Amino acid sequence: MKEISEDHFFLRMYNKKEHYPLTGQIELTCKCNLNCVHCYCKGSEEKNKELTTKEWKKIIDEIYKEGCLQLTFSGGEPLVRDDFLDIYSYAKAKGFLITIFTNGCLLTKEIIDCLKKSPPLSIELTLNGISEAVYESITQVKGSFKRVMFVIRELATKNLPLILKSNCLKQNKNETGRIKAFTEELLGKGHKRWRFKYDPMIYAGRNGDTTPCSYRLSSEELLETRKSDPEIWEEYEGRLCGEFPELGRGKEFLYRCNAWLTQFFINPYGRLKFCEFSDKFSVDLKSQSFRDGFYNLFPQLLNEKFKTDSRCKDCSLRSICYHCPARAFLETGDEEAPVPYFCELAKATAEQMNVKLLR
Amino acid sequence: MENSELLRKSKDMVTRVIENETILLPIYKTSEEINCIYSLNKVASRIWELIDGKRALSEIKKKVLKEFDTTPEEVDKEMTKLLKDLKEIKAIV
Numbered sequence: 001m002k003e004i005s006e007d008h009f010f011l012r013m014y015n016k017k018e019h020y021p022l023t024g025q026i027e028l029t030c031k032c033n034l035n036c037v038h039c040y041c042k043g044s045e046e047k048n049k050e051l052t053t054k055e056w057k058k059i060i061d062e063i064y065k066e067g068c069l070q071l072t073f074s075g076g077e078p079l080v081r082d083d084f085l086d087i088y089s090y091a092k093a094k095g096f097l098i099t100i101f102t103n104g105c106l107l108t109k110e111i112i113d114c115l116k117k118s119p120p121l122s123i124e125l126t127l128n129g130i131s132e133a134v135y136e137s138i139t140q141v142k143g144s145f146k147r148v149m150f151v152i153r154e155l156a157t158k159n160l161p162l163i164l165k166s167n168c169l170k171q172n173k174n175e176t177g178r179i180k181a182f183t184e185e186l187l188g189k190g191h192k193r194w195r196f197k198y199d200p201m202i203y204a205g206r207n208g209d210t211t212p213c214s215y216r217l218s219s220e221e222l223l224e225t226r227k228s229d230p231e232i233w234e235e236y237e238g239r240l241c242g243e244f245p246e247l248g249r250g251k252e253f254l255y256r257c258n259a260w261l262t263q264f265f266i267n268p269y270g271r272l273k274f275c276e277f278s279d280k281f282s283v284d285l286k287s288q289s290f291r292d293g294f295y296n297l298f299p300q301l302l303n304e305k306f307k308t309d310s311r312c313k314d315c316s317l318r319s320i321c322y323h324c325p326a327r328a329f330l331e332t333g334d335e336e337a338p339v340p341y342f343c344e345l346a347k348a349t350a351e352q353m354n355v356k357l358l359r
Numbered sequence: 360m361e362n363s364e365l366l367r368k369s370k371d372m373v374t375r376v377i378e379n380e381t382i383l384l385p386i387y388k389t390s391e392e393i394n395c396i397y398s399l400n401k402v403a404s405r406i407w408e409l410i411d412g413k414r415a416l417s418e419i420k421k422k423v424l425k426e427f428d429t430t431p432e433e434v435d436k437e438m439t440k441l442l443k444d445l446k447e448i449k450a451i452v
Contacts (some may be wrong), residue, residue, distance in 0.1 A: 001383075001444040002398045009396055013378060020378055067377050095373030097383040118386060 005096060006121065007192070010070070014262060021294050022262040023070040024063060025276065028056070028087065029268050032077040034103050035140040036128070038169055038215045040277075040330075041076050043207040050268045053083040054149050057090050059266065062290045064094050070121070072099040076268070079106035086115055091134055097121040104151045105144055111153075115156045122193055123155065124163045129171070130178045137171050154187050161193035168200045168213045178230035198232070200225075201322060205328040206277065213331065216341060219348035240353045245319045252313065254304040255338070264294060274298045278326035287341070308335040320353075321346040362420075367412035372450040376408065381407065383450055402427055402434075403441045403444065410451060415419070416442075 030045040036315075050058070060071075071091055074151050078084055079102055089320060091098060097120075104125040115123070129135030132145040139145075155162050164183045166176055171252065176198055183196035202216045226236045249256060260274035267273060272293040274284040281301050283293035304325070306313045312323055313336075322342040325335035332339060373384045381404035383397040401406055402423060407448045416438065423434050445451045 001403055001441055002396055002400075003395050007393055009382070009398070016378070018378070067375075069375060092386060093373070095375045095386070097384070129438070335406050 005023075012242045017258075017261065019261050019295065019299065021063060021066050021068045021264055023072070024068050024208035024264045024266065025072040025074055026056070026059075026266050027074050027076065027276070028078040028081050028084065029076040031080045032075060032103070033080055033105055033141070034077065034144060036103075036138055037140065037171070038138070038167060038202045038212040040203045040205050040212060043205055043209055045076075046269060051270050051286075051308055053086055055270060056087050059270065059285055059290070060087070060091050060094065060096075062285070064096070066290055068096070070097045070099070072101060077103055077106065079111070085111060089114070089118065092118050092120075099124060102126075103139070103144075103148065104155075107151045107155070109154075112160070115160055119160060122163055124165055125152065125155070126166070127164045127179055127183075128169065130165055130175050130182050134172050134175055138169060152186070162187060163193070164196050164257045166196070166198045167202060168198060168217050168222060169202065170217065170221075171215065173217055173221055173225055174228075175233070176225050180229050180232065193267050203277065203327060206330065208330065208333065210331060213341065219344050222241070222345070223348070223352075237352075238296075240349070251318070252305050253302070254306055255301045256318070257324055260298045260301065264298075270301060274301065275326045277330055280326075306336055308336045310338065312336065312338050315346075317343075317346040317350055321347050334348070362417035363415050364411055365415060366379075366410050367449045368407075368449050369409055369452050372448075383407075385448070385450075397444075397450075399441075402429070402437050406438060406441055407445075 010022070013020070027041075030041045032039070032041065034207070035042075047333055049308065063071075073084075073091075074089065078100065081087070088098065088100075090347045100120050101124050104127075106121075107256060127135070127148065128138045135145040135148070136142060150160070164179065164187075166172065168176060171327040172179075180196040180198075187194040189195075200217070200222055202212050204210045204213050219283045225232075227233050248258075257275070263272045263274075265276045270285045271279065271282050272285050272288075272290060281293075281297045283297055285293070312318060312321075312328075315321070315338075322345060323339055327342075328337050328339055371386050373386055375382050375384060381399040383399065405426065406419060406425055409422060420431075420434055423438075424428070424431060427434075429437075435444060442451070
């Protein structure tokens with residue numbers, strides 16, 4: 001018998017590069033107790049269509065049989081559902097390694113005690129401000145800052161695996177470094193399950209609403225944010241030292257993401273998807289099998305080619321660009337269309353890499 | 360390790376087969392320990408499968424000898440090591 005870390009095991013599995021449903025993200029609901037200005041879920045709620053506890057358990061049984069090992073429960077806010085603990089415990093008893101994406105505000109003593117007894121792999125809690133004014137200018141709910149700070153301290157006291165994460169927005173651009181400092185003071189440094197992470201990208205709403213994009217930082221502001229903390233900057237610089245990654249496929253092919261080989265998403269209504277931002281190549285698990293969707297439908301995206309003369313096709317920066325068909329469709333309604341903001345970021349990254357722009 | 364000993368699996372240990380590899384996952388673990396899982400080779404995996412609270416160790420050994428191209432000494436060695444490890448992580452009671 002060999003004791004191995006979960007990370008080592010996953011790395012070994014990913015390196016096999018086989019089509020296998022190793023990890024899945026389950027969006028339990030699109031509903032949320034907060035009203036964050038940049039949320040991509042807002043407006044995509046479908047009333048009375050969310051799966052029931054029984055339906056989720058049936059799906060969990062199905063993906064268990066297919067050999068999935070890691071599940072992320074997300075939303076919306078997954079704790080809005082009053083059956084969250086029931087679904088969590090059910091999946092946990094089956095041996096899934098579980099990550100919870102949450103804003104934290106609804107973590108009650110009862111839930112925290114249950115998580116302490118049967119801990120998740122990780123709780124990823126979004127903390128988008130370290131002052132009440134900034135945090136609540138994003139969540140738009142009075143009292144939410146006080147509540148989240150109380151919960152964070154409770155989780156830390158119980159030593160539950162906690163990652164505090166922050167999006168980079170206009171509102172909190174001066175607080176990223178301070179949120180990281182707060183995290184490290186509370187949780188310590190140098191541990192993978194107790195740490196800070198940040199996400200520089202804000203996405204358009206899944207209902208096509210581009211309002212969230214108006215809160216994005218410019219490439220200059222993102223640079224400033226990264227410079228606000230020496231370690232964040234060091235990490236960013238480290239990534240810039242590499243060569244441009246290979247696309248791995250001919251430039252005529254539309255999709256260059258391989259995440260679908262080992263990952264899947266299921267939305268609150270039971271739709272199995274290869275990507276959280278796209279409904280293409282998706283199936284309804286209420287009437288079709290997981291196996292059918294994952295193994296027969298997902299690979300069809302490999303056949304998709306550019307149908308237009310989009311300049312993204314021949315762009316030399318494609319391999320470092322945020323552009324992908326799903327994100328482009330969300331933002332422009334056309335999966336092949338360039339997204340000016342992504343172009344700006346890719347150029348800025350290339351400049352930091354000291355790469356001569358070829359176009 | 361007595362040949363007549365009957366061992367049972369702990370209810371707090373889940374067995375999963377992921378891409379043909381048997382792994383053991385503890386359900387109730389502390390947050391600090393959660394970042395580890397236990398991987399079994401083919402012989403160990405079969406021994407683990409046969410532990411059911413009813414079969415004696417001698418019976419398990421016989422079955423393994425029959426199913427694998429191995430020697431009694433090798434099976435003894437494998438079983439002794441495995442059972443020690445399983446007891447250590449409280450996978451068997």
